[in-house]
Amino acid sequence: MTKTINLTLKIWRQKGPEAKGKLETYKANDIPTDMSFLEMIDVVNEKLTLEGKEPVAFDHDCREGICGMCGTVVNGRPHGSEKGTTLCQLHMRHFSDNDTIVIEPWRSRAFPIIKDLVVDRSALDKIIQAGGFISVNTGNAQDANAIPIPQETAELAMDAAACIGCGACVAACPNASAMLFLSAKVSQLALLPQGKPEAARRAVSMVREMDRLGFGNCSNETECEAECPKEISITNIARLNREFYKAGFFSSEK
C-alpha cells in the first residue's frame, strides 16, 4: 500500500519582479510518497485555488528531467538533496513524516524573479547566442561519416552536451557564476573536429558575454558540480580555461 506523509512547507511568495517577497507557511497533508515533488506542489495549488487564493507559480514542463524548465531551491539545495536529480524527478519517498521543507527560487543577480518561484533565465540563451554553436548553414554539410570521431571523444562530448540549461549551477555557486553551463557547451564543441575552427573565438566571446550579463567569476568552489542534476563535470571548466588561454596566446581573438 502507498505510504503517506504530512509536511509543513515554507514557500517563497513574491507578486512580481519589484514586489517584496516572503516565505509563507502551508500544510501538505496525506502526501503519498510515490508522488513527485511537483505533483505535491500541484496538490497544494489545487487546495489554494479552491480556497480562493492564488496558487504558487513555478516553472515546469516535461516532468521527465530533460527540459530544464523546473528548479527551485529546496532546503537550501538546488533541485533538493538527491544527487543527479531534477526537481521534477525528485520523489516524496525521500522525505519523512512531519518534515518542514523550505522552497525558494534560484537566487542570482543574472536571474531576476518574475513571480514566486519563477525566475528569468534568458541570460543563459544570451551566452549561447555569443558563440555556443558551429557556424554551418543548412545544406552545407558533407556526408556524416566523412570524419570518423573516436568513440571516446564522442562520449566525452556527449557527457558535456547532456546539460539541460536549468541554471542550478548558477544558483549553487557562491559567486553566481555560469562557468559550468558555459564550459559544458565550449567543451562539447571543442572536443569535436567540427567545432575546432571556431573554438578560440567561441570561448572568448562566450566568457565575455557571461561577464557582461552580471554573472560572477569562477573561484573553484565546485558546488556547481555537486548540485548539477545531470552531473556535468568541472573538468569541463578546465577544458574551457585551456581553450581560453590558447585563444589568448595563439589567436587574434582577444
Added chain:
Amino acid sequence: MQLDAKIPGGPLAGKWDRYRFELKLVSPANKRKFKIIVVGTGLAGGSASASLAELGYNVKTFCIQDSPRRAHSIAAQGGINAAKNYTNEGDSIWRLFYDTVKGGDFRAREANVYRLAQVSNNIIDQCVAQGIPFARDYGGLLANRSFGGSQVQRTFYARGQTGQQLLLGAYSALMRQVGAGKVEMFPRREMLDIVVINGQARGIVVRNLITGKIETHASDAVVLCTGGYGNVFFLSTNAMSSNVTAAFRAYKKGACFANPCFTQIHPTCIPVHGSYQSKLTLMSESLRNDGRVWVPKNPGDKRFPRQIPESERDYYLENKYPSFGNLVPRDVASRNSKEQCDMGKGVGETGLAVYLDFEDAIKRHGRDVIEKKYGNLFQMYEKITAQNPYETPMMIYPAVHYAMGGLWVDYNLMSSIDGLFVLGEANFSDHGANRLGASALMQGLADGYFVLPYTIGGYLAGTSLEKITAGHPAFRESVEIVNNSIEKLLSINGKRTVDDFHRQLGHIMWDYCGMSRNDEGLKKGRKLIQQLGEEFWENVLVPGSDKDFNQSLERAGRVADFLEFAELLIIDALARKESCGAHFNEAYQTKENEAMRDDKNFCHVSAWEFAGKNKEPVFHKEELKFENVELSQRSYK
C-alpha cells in the same frame, strides 16, 4: 472549399527534384523584404526559423517556454531514422519510404513520405556538422540501432537523449541567427489567434505570459510548429504545456483539421499509479531491442517475476509475431498489451502492466553493454518506481504519446489557409494512421530544414500581398475575441479547478476513444464531453488576474480548446468506419483481432472544416492514391 494536395506528377522518385526546380524563387536580395512568423521552437520550428533566417528572411519566432531550447522535442529519447544504409543491410530510400507507408497502415500520401525518406540522409549530415554527439562504434563511425516496424538498423541516436541533442542543434543554429539579428525571439508567449486578411494568414495575436499583455504581430506568412495534441487525454507522455490551442484556433479561422482520431498510444510507458498523477513517462521503444515482453501464462499469477519459471511465461509478441517479435509497430504492441491485461494476465498492483525483461540481454551482452545503451532510461525508471530494472523486469503499459492527425497541409506544407504553413507534429502529413518509432524527429527536421525553406519561397514569390500592419482592423477584431474569452474565463468563478475538468476529460477520452473503440462508446463519449464543456463554462474556477503571470489562466484557455477539440476527434473516429493503425474500431477486425481496413471506402484523409460553434463540422475527403505500393493487410508475423 476544395482541397488540392498539389502533388506533383511524374515518377515518384523524381517528383521532389522536379518540383523544386519548378518552384518560383525569391532572389537573395528580395528575401529580406519578407517577414515570416514561426510559432514553436521544437525540431520543426527551431530548424525552420534558423534555415529561413540563413536564407535572408526576417523571422519572428515564438514559444511558450522561457527558452526555445525547452520545446517538447527535447524529451524524445530513442532516435532518428535515415536511409543511410551504413549497416549494409539493404536499406534504401525506397525501403524507408515503404516501411513508413506500411507502418502508417496505408493512410499517408506516397509523395510526402517519399520526400521524407529522400531528405532523411541530409538531416543526419546536417546534424553531425552542427556537432551533435551521436553514438559511434569503435572505429569512430556512426552507430545504428533497430526500432519497431523495421527489419533494418537505421536509427541514429545519442544515448537515450536523441531529441535533446537534435533540438540543441537546431536551437544553436537558431541562437546564432538571433545573435546575428535575423531572428527576433519571443519566449513566454502563447499564440491565441491567427489573423487572416483577404484569405491569407498575415499575423498572430499572442499573450505575453509574464505581463499578460495581448500583443499583435504582422507578417507575410505564418508557420505553425506547435506540436501535438496528445494532452487532450490529460495523461500522456507529452509535456505539461503541450496543447492544441494554436492549431485549433487556426482551425476556427479556416484551416482544415485532418485525421484527428489517429492518436498514437505508445506501448512502453511507466504504468499509472495514483489519481494525483500529472503525466506519464515514456520508456523508449529502443528498449524493445533487448527487452523481452511477457506476462504470466496463468491469469492472476501474483508471484514475483523471477519466481515464475520460463515454462509459465507467455512471451506473447515473440509467439504471435515470429518475424518481428518484440519489434512490431506500436499500435500492434499496445493493443496486445491491453488484450493480455483484459484476459487478467496483467501484472503489478493495478493489473494494468506487462513485463519488459532484460535478464536475457544482460546474460548475453553483459551488464556494461546494456548500461551503455540504456543507462539513463534505467536510471529514470528507478527514480520513478524505486525498482531496479537490472534486477527485476520493468513494468510497462501503453500511454497516449503522439498525434498523427493535425492540420491538413498540401505538398508545400501549406494549410487550407493561404500563407499558413504547418510543420512537425502539428500537421498530419507523413505518418498515416500510425507513426513508426524514430520518424517524428526525422519529419520535424525534414520539414524545417529541407522542405519549408523551398516551398515558402514558392508561395511568397508567386503571391501578391497587400501591405498591412498590425493596425489593420482584422487584428483589432482578433484581439477582441481573445480578450473576451480571457475575461469570460476569469469571471465564471465556479467551484471546480481547471485541472479537475482536464482530468475528467482525459478519463472520458481514454475510456471511450482509447486503444479500442466502438460506435456506442464513441457516441456516449461525445455526449459526456458536450456536458463537460457546458459545465466548464459555468463552473470553472480560474484564480488571479489577466495582467500578470497566471498559469491557471494559461491552462484554462488550453483546456477550453481541448474540450471542443475532443469532440472533433470523436466525430472523426465515428466517421471512419474501419480499423487502421491506431484507430481500432471493434466492429472491424480480422479473425486474429488485427485491424481490418476498408480500402474501398476509407482510403482517404478526412479533413474537417469548422462550420461555426455548435455546428457539425464539414467533411472533406482527400482520396489517397497508391501508385507505387500495393495495399496489403499489414502482417508482422
